[in-house]
Amino acid sequence: MTWKVKVWRYSIIGLVGFYLLMPLYSMLDFSTKPFAYFQKGRTLEAWKIIPSQPDLAISIFRSLVSAAIVMTLILILIVPTVVWVHLKLPKLKRIVELICLIPLAIPAIVIVVGIAPLYRWISINISESPITLSLVYSMLILPYTYRSLSAALDAADIHTLAEAARTLGASTFRMMAGVIMPTLRTGILNGSFIAIALVLGEFTISNLLNFKTFQVVIAQIGRTNGNVAVAVSLASILFVLLLLLLIPQKNRQKEVLDVDVA
Amino acid sequence: MSSAYVQLVDIAKHFGPVKALDGLTLDIAKGEFVALLGPSGCGKTTALRALAGLQELDRGRIIVDGKDITFTAPNKRNMGMVFQAYSLFPHMTARENVEYGLKLKAHKTSSDNRANRAGELLELVGLSSHANHYPHQMSGGQQQRIALARALAISPQVLLLDEPLSALDAKVRTQLREEIRRIQLELGTTTLFVTHDQEEALGIADRVGVMRNGLLEQIATPAELYDRPATSFVAEFVGLTNQIKVEVLNGSINAFGSNLDTLPGSIKSGSGVALIRPESLTVKKDNGGNGKVISTSFLGSICRVTVSLEDGSRISAQMESYDASNLTPGTHVKITADKVAVFVK
Amino acid sequence: MSNNPNRGTGVTLSSAGSRYWKSKSAYLGVIPFLVFTGIFLLYPTWNVVTGAFQDDKGQFDTAKVKELAASPIVRNAFYNSLEISFKTAIFGAILGGLFAWALTTGKPGGIFYKISVALSSVLAQFGGVMLTFAFLATFGFNGVISSIFVKLSPDSFLAQSAWLYTLNGLAVVYTFFQIPLMVLVFLPTIENMKPQWREASDSLGGSAREYWVRVGIPVLTPSFFGAMLLLFVNSFSAYATAATLVNMSDFLTPLQIGNALSSEVGGANPQEAKALSLAMVIVVIIVMFIYAQIRRRVSRWESSR
Numbered sequence: 009m010t011w012k013v014k015v016w017r018y019s020i021i022g023l024v025g026f027y028l029l030m031p032l033y034s035m036l037d038f039s040t041k042p043f044a045y046f047q048k049g050r051t052l053e054a055w056k057i058i059p060s061q062p063d064l065a066i067s068i069f070r071s072l073v074s075a076a077i078v079m080t081l082i083l084i085l086i087v088p089t090v091v092w093v094h095l096k097l098p099k100l101k102r103i104v105e106l107i108c109l110i111p112l113a114i115p116a117i118v119i120v121v122g123i124a125p126l127y128r129w130i131s132i133n134i135s136e137s138p139i140t141l142s143l144v145y146s147m148l149i150l151p152y153t154y155r156s157l158s159a160a161l162d163a164a165d166i167h168t169l170a171e172a173a174r175t176l177g178a179s180t181f182r183m184m185a186g187v188i189m190p191t192l193r194t195g196i197l198n199g200s201f202i203a204i205a206l207v208l209g210e211f212t213i214s215n216l217l218n219f220k221t222f223q224v225v226i227a228q229i230g231r232t233n234g235n236v237a238v239a240v241s242l243a244s245i246l247f248v249l250l251l252l253l254l255i256p257q258k259n260r261q262k263e264v265l266d267v268d269v270a
Numbered sequence: 271m272s273s274a275y276v277q278l279v280d281i282a283k284h285f286g287p288v289k290a291l292d293g294l295t296l297d298i299a300k301g302e303f304v305a306l307l308g309p310s311g312c313g314k315t316t317a318l319r320a321l322a323g324l325q326e327l328d329r330g331r332i333i334v335d336g337k338d339i340t341f342t343a344p345n346k347r348n349m350g351m352v353f354q355a356y357s358l359f360p361h362m363t364a365r366e367n368v369e370y371g372l373k374l375k376a377h378k379t380s381s382d383n384r385a386n387r388a389g390e391l392l393e394l395v396g397l398s399s400h401a402n403h404y405p406h407q408m409s410g411g412q413q414q415r416i417a418l419a420r421a422l423a424i425s426p427q428v429l430l431l432d433e434p435l436s437a438l439d440a441k442v443r444t445q446l447r448e449e450i451r452r453i454q455l456e457l458g459t460t461t462l463f464v465t466h467d468q469e470e471a472l473g474i475a476d477r478v479g480v481m482r483n484g485l486l487e488q489i490a491t492p493a494e495l496y497d498r499p500a501t502s503f504v505a506e507f508v509g510l511t512n513q514i515k516v517e518v519l520n521g522s523i524n525a526f527g528s529n530l531d532t533l534p535g536s537i538k539s540g541s542g543v544a545l546i547r548p549e550s551l552t553v554k555k556d557n558g559g560n561g562k563v564i565s566t567s568f569l570g571s572i573c574r575v576t577v578s579l580e581d582g583s584r585i586s587a588q589m590e591s592y593d594a595s596n597l598t599p600g601t602h603v604k605i606t607a608d609k610v611a612v613f614v615k
Numbered sequence: 616m617s618n619n620p621n622r623g624t625g626v627t628l629s630s631a632g633s634r635y636w637k638s639k640s641a642y643l644g645v646i647p648f649l650v651f652t653g654i655f656l657l658y659p660t661w662n663v664v665t666g667a668f669q670d671d672k673g674q675f676d677t678a679k680v681k682e683l684a685a686s687p688i689v690r691n692a693f694y695n696s697l698e699i700s701f702k703t704a705i706f707g708a709i710l711g712g713l714f715a716w717a718l719t720t721g722k723p724g725g726i727f728y729k730i731s732v733a734l735s736s737v738l739a740q741f742g743g744v745m746l747t748f749a750f751l752a753t754f755g756f757n758g759v760i761s762s763i764f765v766k767l768s769p770d771s772f773l774a775q776s777a778w779l780y781t782l783n784g785l786a787v788v789y790t791f792f793q794i795p796l797m798v799l800v801f802l803p804t805i806e807n808m809k810p811q812w813r814e815a816s817d818s819l820g821g822s823a824r825e826y827w828v829r830v831g832i833p834v835l836t837p838s839f840f841g842a843m844l845l846l847f848v849n850s851f852s853a854y855a856t857a858a859t860l861v862n863m864s865d866f867l868t869p870l871q872i873g874n875a876l877s878s879e880v881g882g883a884n885p886q887e888a889k890a891l892s893l894a895m896v897i898v899v900i901i902v903m904f905i906y907a908q909i910r911r912r913v914s915r916w917e918s919s920r
Binding site for chain 1: 641642644645647648651652654655656657658659660661662663666710711713714716717720721729730733734736737738740741742743744745746747748749750751752753757758759760790791794795823848851852854855858869872873888889892895896899900903
Binding site: 322323324343344345346347348349350351353355356357359360361370371373374375376377417420421424430 | 809811812814815816817818819820821822825829830833834
């Protein structure tokens with residue numbers, strides 16, 4: 009590396025790094041301030057209170073349940089469909105792809121608008137359950153999921169695998185479950201992490217549909233107790249970051265860099 | 271101090287514990303076409319890149335036309351380089367790629383002259399009709415020809431080719447290497463060509479340097495390398511050989527009924543392995559012979575015959591197909607060796 | 616080509632008719648998917664688009680759309696949304712792009728690289744709520760930087776937190792998640808640049824500057840603009856941050872939509888919400904279309920490798 013390159017490299021990293029890390033540091037700083045502002049020193053008060061916030065624990069639990077529902081939906085509906093279309097119905101590929109990309113063009117807020125009447129109908133006639141929310145979330149995640157599945161399918165040459173399985177006598181079901189799914193395992197795993205991150209970070213839809221999800225609760229806490237809200241936010245960032253760093257190296261980089269969406 | 275046009279003097283470069291170059295010394299005369307041949311990791315590409323200025327050296331000097339350019343930046347060395355792949359600028363047409371060097375400050379040329387020169391070179395590589403095509407619209411072979419034209423556009427002192435044919439189809443490879451040689455002869459450009467394919471190297475170079483572990487094992491004309499290898503590595507790397515156990519006595523051996531001289535570099539006496547080329551062996555149908563045909567491989571004008579010997583070992587002989595027509599598997603044969611000097615290790 | 620899974624039995628089917636239906640049976644496989652996306656994706660979309668042109672009784676009526684298009688508050692919010700999206704897209708693209716380049720100059724796959732990429736993916740998904748808190752912790756009352764300025768120069772705008780609530784202040788906050796998004800989207804493009812290009816340029820006599828001006832930048836430019844468009848859409852659609860920061864406000868289109876909705880879910884002003892949403896959707900679709908065109912051209916280059 010020539011010195012010119014070094015100068016550019018370090019000044020850019022310094023500048024951008026500062027922009028990005030400063031707020032994170034501030035969160036750490038803010039969350040460790042004592043509650044009475046005239047007091048000095050640091051305290052972990054705010055952090056210690058976290059477990060005792062009732063709404064918080066429930067909302068985290070709900071979010072995880074939501075994430076589980078989303079992941080299940082991906083596994084039993086999206087993945088089989090995408091694989092099926094790739095294998096059997098190549099003509100429909102474009103249409104399915106287009107559908108999966110709609111959430112990119114339709115911002116979350118617009119989806120809320122469109123789904124409001126349906127949601128009302130469901131909550132009146134069926135139940136006011138957060139499951140509806142999960143179902144909407146799974147739509148939001150479609151572009152990400154579709155892209156990584158599509159890439160994995162193309163790379164894995166699914167036709168050859170399917171034919172090989174078929175000539176060896178496997179039924180359609182066995183072929184799907186036993187041969188194709190395992191091939192897509194890492195793609196699905198990454199999709200799951202994205203699902204968790206999305207569910208935990210989602211605010212728009214849940215707020216406007218009056219669900220107390222994780223983010224909504226944080227916002228609520230923020231109105232009364234800033235320190236705690238900030239502490240929780242920082243904790244969740246670190247949690248997701250840790251989760252992400254645990255994905256096996258090669259795949260994580262590819263998946264993460266596949267985020268080509270707003 | 272030699273007066274060669276290009277001199278690499280005792281150049282060395284290590285990457286961690288690996289010695290890519292271990293004190294290589296190489297001379298290239300003006301207008302000469304030298305090929306560096308060797309297995310992967312032997313240092314041939316490192317040597318080429320060092321000459322280009324793209325690779326720093328631990329020690330040694332590089333002298334071109336009397337000037338020491340060891341520490342000169344690559345963009346001041348006036349060398350044209352053709353890479354194995356991907357080197358054409360994707361956003362430019364073939365013509366624009368070829369003109370690139372001439373637009374730079376280093377080679378400032380008026381736009382008329384530039385256009386003429388580009389036209390000349392596109393003509394030279396036979397791609398005038400593709401002048402306005404983009405790289406992705408051309409085949410691999412065509413892209414490499416444009417890359418060659420681009421490198422030659424600046425009239426470089428030395429032309430460097432880094433395995434330019436390795437990424438191409440077999441048929442294209444043979445065609446293109448003839449092209450490259452033809453153009454080089456026409457322009458008289460001093461050239462260094464790196465490859466791992468011995469047929470390529472032997473086929474077009476004036477001299478071929480066989481490299482191993484960062485050093486030159488031997489550098490000689492293709493014929494000399496083939497007939498008079500200096501080391502067992504060269505003997506085995508270049509062309510095919512049969513390995514025959516023999517006894518060396520007074521600088522000669524006895525194999526298949528003939529007394530053969532040993533080449534310099536062979537062991538002087540005792541048990542050894544002689545490296546005999548297939549075409550030096552002749553196989554004739556003979557019921558009392560010392561071998562039995564296992565299989566024959568028809569290769570057009572020549573035929574390769576695999577024969578098993580009494581001791582169970584196998585040899586491969588190469589002969590005119592006509593002479594091998596009665597050699598079916600199972601035939602008993604007699605093997606004789608031509609009187610050529612062989613390497614014994 | 617029949618992909619009928621029942622074929623393998625070798626039993627010939629009795630009539631052309633049933634053979635026809637058997638071969639179409641593969642289509643059954645997509646039905647669940649279509650039903651699902653139909654309800655939760657296509658229906659809301661259709662609802663928004665058509666609902667914008669309806670009146671209370673469900674008749675086709677462009678009155679609402681015209682009313683909104685004329686309203687200064689609505690137009691103002693729309694321009695604000697466009698403005699903030701534009702600014703943050705540019706700044707995010709430049710800073711993010713430079714950072715992506717800086718990453719490529721280091722060890723590929725090294726510790727710094729890995730952490731930067733991981734952090735970028737987290738921050739790009741960063742919820743608006745948390746983002747707001749992060750910035751309040753920095754610049755708000757008792758924030759880290761504002762406290763410093765209170766001591767150093769109490770009159771400067773940085774000593775107060777009011778500036779955060781302006782359009783430009785919000786832009787600073789938005790850029791925080793634009794930068795990582797840019798890194799994620801643009802990094803692959805930079806990494807795709809072949810070292811051979813630079814080496815070829817060098818050996819032909821080009822200086823670093825000539826390389827960048829003639830090769831580097833021209834090759835990167837389309838992707839750079841494509842990425843910038845994505846950033847634009849991202850900012851344009853953002854709701855959470857603005858909503859958290861400026862609680863009862865309506866100076867951005869997403870906020871207006873939110874207000875129109877939450878007076879009572881689907882209650883007070885559904886058409887307004889839909890009409891505004893339609894406007895957003897149109898902008899987004901136009902931008903995404905341009906983006907797709909750019910991608911297609913660029914991938915033609917890339918596919919030659």
